[in-house]
Amino acid sequence: MAGTAEKRLVAFEHVSKMFSTGTLALSDIHFTIQEGEFVSFLGPSGCGKSTALRMVAGLAVPTTGLVTVNGKTPKQLVRESNDIAFVFQDANLLPWRTVLDNVVLPMELRGGSRKEHKETALHALEMVGLKDHMKAHPRQLSGGMKMRVSIARALAAKPKLLLMDEPFAALDEITRQSLQMELLDIWQKEKMTVLFVTHNVYEAVFLSSKIVVMSARPGRVSSNIDVDLPYPRELGMRTTPKFSEYVDLASGHLEHGADRRELG
Numbered sequence: 001m002a003g004t005a006e007k008r009l010v011a012f013e014h015v016s017k018m019f020s021t022g023t024l025a026l027s028d029i030h031f032t033i034q035e036g037e038f039v040s041f042l043g044p045s046g047c048g049k050s051t052a053l054r055m056v057a058g059l060a061v062p063t064t065g066l067v068t069v070n071g072k073t074p075k076q077l078v079r080e081s082n083d084i085a086f087v088f089q090d091a092n093l094l095p096w097r098t099v100l101d102n103v104v105l106p107m108e109l110r111g112g113s114r115k116e117h118k119e120t121a122l123h124a125l126e127m128v129g130l131k132d133h134m135k136a137h138p139r140q141l142s143g144g145m146k147m148r149v150s151i152a153r154a155l156a157a158k159p160k161l162l163l164m165d166e167p168f169a170a171l172d173e174i175t176r177q178s179l180q181m182e183l184l185d186i187w188q189k190e191k192m193t194v195l196f197v198t199h200n201v202y203e204a205v206f207l208s209s210k211i212v213v214m215s216a217r218p219g220r221v222s223s224n225i226d227v228d229l230p231y232p233r234e235l236g237m238r239t240t241p242k243f244s245e246y247v248d249l250a251s252g253h254l255e256h257g258a259d260r261r262e263l264g
């Protein structure tokens, strides 16, 4: 993998979440994520993947247990730094702003020099291949391009930890594949840690260095799978026996919530 897994970045320590409605969304979640990893939360709809991700962003708090990022509570870290960025399934762009101004917006809200913001935004747009569209408005973009803008907006903050909640779920397969390749490329170049929510087994195996498989509600971790496939990953890898083995392994854990196993 691209990042060397040396330092613990995210920790879930016996985390449970009960909503005020009485829904137990997560039950005794316990695992750690090392710096530089690409980790997917894989699980069926409603198993608490988004809730777990939102906790890492400080947007939700555990009922019991503790979530830390770099040894701090996410809320504290978000207050003090731009280390955490979030990409949602919906690109959430402001229609009246240009592509460039959408990417600039979070920086603008934090204050500082417009010139520097613009340079940072242009660099981020270049990373996602959209520099030539900086003056376009969201209505002029395809779904994949809008998602690229959303990713650029997150990257502009130069986050240490990029949180992505099913960012490609609404896209067609071809666009999804090219964005997966671009994301892996950026992850390797920028040496970030990525936490990615999906219910797509193929996507999880293709992208991840580690898959946290979650079982149906209340969400529990049914297994941690270390995906020992080399980076950079090529699309052709999807037809290899080793890839299929990981898909079968993850699917098996999804279905049965079985114990931790690893491929040799």
Ligand SMILES: Nc1ncnc2c1ncn2[C@@H]1O[C@H](COP(=O)(O)OP(=O)(O)OP(=O)(O)O)[C@@H](O)[C@H]1O
Binding pocket: 019, 020, 021, 023, 024, 025, 043, 044, 045, 046, 047, 048, 049, 050, 051, 052, 199, 217
């Ligand atoms: N604010 C809330 N109040 C009450 N219940 C909630 C709230 N947010 C989520 N839930 C419930 O908690 C459970 C987990 O939801 P969550 O969105 O985390 O699951 P998920 O695995 O991300 O689902 P999906 O893949 O469908 O997006 C669900 O049963 C959901 O209805």
